[in-house]
Amino acid sequence: MTSIKDISQACGYSPSTVSKSLNYATDVGKETAEKIRNVAEQMGYFPNSIARALKTNRTFNIGVLFVDATASGLTHEFFSSILNSFKVEADRRGYVITFISNQINRNRVSLLEHCRHRNYDGVMIACVNFKNPEVAELVSSEIPTLSIDYEFPTCTSILSDNLAGMKELTNYVIQKGHRKLAIIHGEGTEVTHIRLDSFFRTLNEKQIRIPKYFIKPALYHEPLHSQIATRELLSLPERPTCIFYPDDYSLLGGLDELEQHHLKVPEDMSIVGYDGIFLSQILRPRITTMHQDTETIGERAAEELIEQIENPRTYKRHRVVVKQDLLEGETVQQL
Amino acid sequence: MTSIKDISQACGYSPSTVSKSLNYATDVGKETAEKIRNVAEQMGYFPNSIARALKTNRTFNIGVLFVDATASGLTHEFFSSILNSFKVEADRRGYVITFISNQINRNRVSLLEHCRHRNYDGVMIACVNFKNPEVAELVSSEIPTLSIDYEFPTCTSILSDNLAGMKELTNYVIQKGHRKLAIIHGEGTEVTHIRLDSFFRTLNEKQIRIPKYFIKPALYHEPLHSQIATRELLSLPERPTCIFYPDDYSLLGGLDELEQHHLKVPEDMSIVGYDGIFLSQILRPRITTMHQDTETIGERAAEELIEQIENPRTYKRHRVVVKQDLLEGETVQQL
DNA sequence: TTGTAGGCGTTATCAG
DNA sequence: CTGATAACGCCTACAA
Numbered sequence: 001m002t003s004i005k006d007i008s009q010a011c012g013y014s015p016s017t018v019s020k021s022l023n024y025a026t027d028v029g030k031e032t033a034e035k036i037r038n039v040a041e042q043m044g045y046f047p048n049s050i051a052r053a054l055k056t057n058r059t060f061n062i063g064v065l066f067v068d069a070t071a072s073g074l075t076h077e078f079f080s081s082i083l084n085s086f087k088v089e090a091d092r093r094g095y096v097i098t099f100i101s102n103q104i105n106r107n108r109v110s111l112l113e114h115c116r117h118r119n120y121d122g123v124m125i126a127c128v129n130f131k132n133p134e135v136a137e138l139v140s141s142e143i144p145t146l147s148i149d150y151e152f153p154t155c156t157s158i159l160s161d162n163l164a165g166m167k168e169l170t171n172y173v174i175q176k177g178h179r180k181l182a183i184i185h186g187e188g189t190e191v192t193h194i195r196l197d198s199f200f201r202t203l204n205e206k207q208i209r210i211p212k213y214f215i216k217p218a219l220y221h222e223p224l225h226s227q228i229a230t231r232e233l234l235s236l237p238e239r240p241t242c243i244f245y246p247d248d249y250s251l252l253g254g255l256d257e258l259e260q261h262h263l264k265v266p267e268d269m270s271i272v273g274y275d276g277i278f279l280s281q282i283l284r285p286r287i288t289t290m291h292q293d294t295e296t297i298g299e300r301a302a303e304e305l306i307e308q309i310e311n312p313r314t315y316k317r318h319r320v321v322v323k324q325d326l327l328e329g330e331t332v333q334q335l
Numbered sequence: 336m337t338s339i340k341d342i343s344q345a346c347g348y349s350p351s352t353v354s355k356s357l358n359y360a361t362d363v364g365k366e367t368a369e370k371i372r373n374v375a376e377q378m379g380y381f382p383n384s385i386a387r388a389l390k391t392n393r394t395f396n397i398g399v400l401f402v403d404a405t406a407s408g409l410t411h412e413f414f415s416s417i418l419n420s421f422k423v424e425a426d427r428r429g430y431v432i433t434f435i436s437n438q439i440n441r442n443r444v445s446l447l448e449h450c451r452h453r454n455y456d457g458v459m460i461a462c463v464n465f466k467n468p469e470v471a472e473l474v475s476s477e478i479p480t481l482s483i484d485y486e487f488p489t490c491t492s493i494l495s496d497n498l499a500g501m502k503e504l505t506n507y508v509i510q511k512g513h514r515k516l517a518i519i520h521g522e523g524t525e526v527t528h529i530r531l532d533s534f535f536r537t538l539n540e541k542q543i544r545i546p547k548y549f550i551k552p553a554l555y556h557e558p559l560h561s562q563i564a565t566r567e568l569l570s571l572p573e574r575p576t577c578i579f580y581p582d583d584y585s586l587l588g589g590l591d592e593l594e595q596h597h598l599k600v601p602e603d604m605s606i607v608g609y610d611g612i613f614l615s616q617i618l619r620p621r622i623t624t625m626h627q628d629t630e631t632i633g634e635r636a637a638e639e640l641i642e643q644i645e646n647p648r649t650y651k652r653h654r655v656v657v658k659q660d661l662l663e664g665e666t667v668q669q670l
Numbered sequence: 671t672t673g674t675a676g677g678c679g680t681t682a683t684c685a686g
Numbered sequence: 687c688t689g690a691t692a693a694c695g696c697c698t699a700c701a702a
Contacts (some may be wrong), residue, residue, distance in 0.1 A: 001451065014673045019697060029671055046452050048437055050388045051695035054678050059385070060432070060440075074419040075613070077410070084409040087434055094441040096453065098396070098433040099422055105395075106429040116336065118431065136692055223617045232503050244542055252617045259619050278410070279614065282558045282587045284594050338679055354681060364687055386679035389694050569697045 002043045004079035011039045020171060020321030023073070037097060053119060062090055062305065063100040063120035065111065065135070066127050073127030077277045078247075080295060082126060082148065093306050096123070103135070112138045122146070122309045124301055130190065144312065146305040148297060150190050156308065156317045158301045162191055165290040165324035169272060172288075172326060173242050174206055177335030178270060182240035183208055184229045184250065186220035192246075195274075199244070210240075220246050225252025230254040234261055242270035248280045248289055266333035276327050288329035296322050337378045344420055346374045370491045371575030388454060397425055397640065398435040398455035400446065400470070405524070408462030411556060412612045413582075413629060416582060417461060417483065428641050430456070437469070457481070457644045459636055465525065479647065481640040483632060485525050491643065491652045493636045497526055500625040500659035501533035503605060507623075507661060508577050509541055514670030516545055517566045517575035519585065521555035527581075530609075534579070545575075555581050558588025565589040577605035577667060583615045583624055601668035603660050611662050623664035631657050 004022070008015040013036060020034035022040060038229025049061035052058045065081065066073050073079030090097050102108060104117050111134040115123055126148035128135055136152070145155040173181060183199055186192045203210065213236060218225035226245055233240060233258070243304045245251035255265065263269045265285060273280060300320050308315040339357070343350045348371060353452040356368035357375060388394045401408050401418065408414035425432050437443060440450050450458055461483035471487070480490040508516060510516045518534055522525045538545065548571060552561035563578055568575060569592070580586035586608035590600065591599055598604045600620060608615060613627025635655050643650040 004697095005695075015674055015696085016698075018673075019695095020672090023697085025698095028673070032671080046444060046448050048389075048454065048695055049439075049452050050385055050394070050454050051678090052697080053385045054383075054389050054680090054695080055697050057678080074409070074415045074422070075412070078411045080415045087409070091434075091436045091438065096436055098431055099426075101426045103426065103429055104384075109381060113381050119383065119385050139519055148654055163441075249614070249617070252614065256617065256619050275640055277407050279584070279587065282584070282591065283618075284591050339681095340679075350679090351681080351687055351690075354679095355688090358681085362687065367687080383679055387681075389678090389696090390680045390682085392694080593692090 002045045003048070003274075004045075007036065007040050007043060007045055009186050010043060011036055033100050040128065042072070050103075053273075057119070058099060059119045059121055060095050061118070061120050062095050062097045062214045062302075062309075063115055063118065064097050064124045065100045065125045065138075067099075076127070078275050078292060079127045081294040082298040082301070085295045086124060086302045089299045089302035090306070092301070095302075095306060097124075110134050110137060112141050112143075115141075115143055124148070124305055126301075144305060144308040144315075146301055147306070148301055151319065153265050154317070156304050156320070158296060158297050158304065158320045158322060159291045160191075161321050162194045164200045165274075165292070166195045167202050168324075168326055169244075169290045170199050170202040170275075171206075172328075173244075173270070173272060173332055174202075174208065174243075176270070176332050178242040178332070179208055180214070180240040181208070181242050182214035182216070182233050183244040184216045184218045184226050184233075184246060184254070185244075186218065186246035209216075212239075214240055217252060218246055221249050223250055223256070225253070226250035227257045229255035230257040234258075234263075239269075241335065242272065244272060245273050247275045248273035248277045248287055249275075251287060251289075266331050270332040272332060276325075280329070281327060285330035287327070288331045290324045292324050293322050336383075337380045337417055338383070339380075342371065342375050342378060342380055345372055345378060357655075361643050389515050392454070394420075394454045394456055395430050396453070396455050397432045397637075397644075398450055398453065398458045400435045400458060400473075402434075411462070413610055413627060414462045416629040417633040417636070420630045421459060421637045422633075424634045424637035425641070428637070430449075430637075430641060433458075433569055440610070445469050445472060447476050448489045450476075450478055457640045459483070459640055460485075461636075466517055479640060479643040479650075481636055481643070482491045483636055486654065489652070489654070491639050491640065493632050493657060495627045495632060496656050497529045498533045498661050500609075501530045502537050502625070503659075503661055504579075504609075504625045505534050505537040506541075507663075508579075508605070508607060508667055509537075509543065511577075511605070511667050513571070513577040513667075514543055515549070515575040515581065516543070516577050516581040517549035517551070517568050519551045519561050519568075519581060519589070521553065521581035521585075546573075553585060556584050558591070560588070561585035562588035562592045563610045565592040569593075569598075576670065577607065580606060582610045583608035583612045583622055584610075586622060586624075601666050605667040607664075607667060611660075615664070616662060620665035622662070623666045624662050625659045626662050627659050628657050632652050 004018050007018045020028045021036040034054050086174045120146035132151045139152045147157045151157045216229035218229045273287045273289035276289045280287040280289050339350050339353050341355045355363045356371040363481045457479035459481050465485045474487045475489045482492045486492045551564035553564045608624035611624045615622040615624050
């Protein structure tokens with residue numbers, strides 16, 4: 001923990017000259033600067049980020065909001081892999097990332113207050129209850145923010161293209177000859193809304209009508225819920241030929257139920273998932289699913305947010321839409 | 336961003352009195368303090384963590400080291416769920432967590448330098464190449480550190496009880512009547528070493544000998560590697576009756592291969608995994624596996640590290656061993 | 671080209 | 687009980 005002052009004393013230059021040299025300022029003698037940097041190196045000097053932040057109002061620290069009221073998104077592969085690529089890119093650009101909490105000294109405060117308290121240069125928001133007024137307050141604050149899979153009028157958003165994705169998935173199933181499509185969907189988020197919308201729109205285009213009881217609510221990432229929904233679908237007098245699941249995890253709950261009914265996939269029942277998690281292509285049969293490009297989502301998120309942080313005046317918010325790609329798998333039967 | 340100075344002016348007390356009041360110091364009039372706190376509240380004051388950190392040398396920020404040279408542990412459920420519970424507990428105690436990088440201003444520096452630069456109060460180390468000399472440097476520094484699943488002489492470690500776990504798992508399989516046990520193991524980490532050791536020790540105890548070619552190297556979390564190893568085991572003149580896999584993910588690669596050989600699990604071949612990931616109990620057949628208690632590991636890690644941070648003098652390093660528990664599943668046949 | 675002085679927001683010491 | 691003062695480590699006018 002040698003400081004600028006120490007170096008100053010060691011080499012006989014004033015602290016400001018030392019500071020300037022270390023920061024490669026132009027108004028200091030080339031040789032002096034060189035010499036000073038050498039001494040600094042010798043003494044194992046490195047700057048104290050805290051002191052610098054206090055002075056410059058820049059922490060090079062990005063806050064990430066990653067927690068729902070109930071649990072953290074870290075256990076969802078979709079979110080954890082977004083976080084991973086976000087981190088890699090932020091790292092590359094010299095930023096460090098910190099999980100946002102809602103405390104200051106163990107006292108509950110608003111998210112915005114916490115962020116101001118910690119002086120994050122910017123904030124990335126994902127996997128959160130977007131209806132939370134504290135989140136709204138945050139995105140409409142002066143702090144650069146970026147949201148994932150949700151659009152706010154006041155910040156850039158990175159959106160996985162669920163509209164096109166669900167359309168492609170639905171068309172794929174239809175093209176395989178299926179007409180009796182059932183859909184089990186996740187809780188009422190924006191993403192769910194978009195996917196359902198796209199699903200029904202596509203059915204309409206193809207002039208396909210499905211009965212109301214082919215539409216079942218469940219929860220993302222809760223295989224048991226989808227299992228129960230599957231059971232209900234199987235008990236109908238007229239069964240669907242293909243079931244859409246909220247995500248790949250949930251699909252596995254359904255798969256379980258199908259096996260209990262001695263129904264083989266895809267021969268007796270076709271099923272499709274969503275997300276394209278790692279395991280979806282390891283398991284047999286390989287799951288037919290829409291892969292969300294979490295790598296690009298996280299990377300673009302970091303790029304955009306940092307761009308905004310570093311060019312607060314010229315930066316214009318916009319939406320970035322990230323393509324999804326169909327993993328054909330083997331769980332849809334050609335009829 | 337109202338500061339203490341602002342409050343001072345607004346209420347006519349000096350900055351120091353204001354500071355003391357806000358920090359509930361004892362040497363300030365009860366009523367004055369109350370009044371000042373009210374004004375602060377009114378003005379929406381909250382402290383600037385940076386300024387405070389500069390003065391107090393405490394950031395209430397814990398650095399986590401979570402990256403191998405190749406990739407981040409975030410995509411491994413074992414690590415991401417440890418991180419999750421660590422985060423929850425750290426949060427509860429008023430700490431925030433930040434991913435450690437190895438840069439300062441985009442310049443490569445050692446991990447220790449980075450940590451000093453960022454002034455983390457403590458550091459948690461998991462999912463890292465423990466042979467990296469930079470890690471060694473870090474744990475033997477003055478910064479409070481804690482390691483997970485690896486023991487350093489200089490810091491507290493939280494250890495998942497792989498010794499007892501592997502023993503129990505092995506005994507379970509033996510007790511089911513198996514004698515021809517094959518084991519596919521992960522890369523040469525400390526954990527792998529312990530597990531293999533425990534495995535062989537248990538076999539010895541039961542006077543069971545297995546041929547060398549029943550022991551296959553693979554990599555953690557790479558189903559394809561285990562799949563290939565499985566293929567090799569199946570091509571042996573005398574096959575094992577049960578195969579141990581490095582982890583549940585890898586087991587799925589093996590499962591794939593078994594299906595290609597039209598071998599049913601567990602009727603034709605028994606298999607066991609490790610970790611007890613969420614999916615292991617969703618898939619059918621349910622996987623027989625050793626569940627690692629990631630929740631406790633993360634929570635205890637945060638407790639211990641913070642304990643150490645807050646009691647640097649009295650704290651004594653020690654090892655915390657966290658029990659594992661067998662998930663019986665359905666992939667081991669009674670012979 | 672170099673150095674001086676002030677201040678970022680906070681806390682701690684010490685005097686009144 | 688209250689307040690003036692200095693300091694944490696760094697940066698940056700501005701002066702020399």
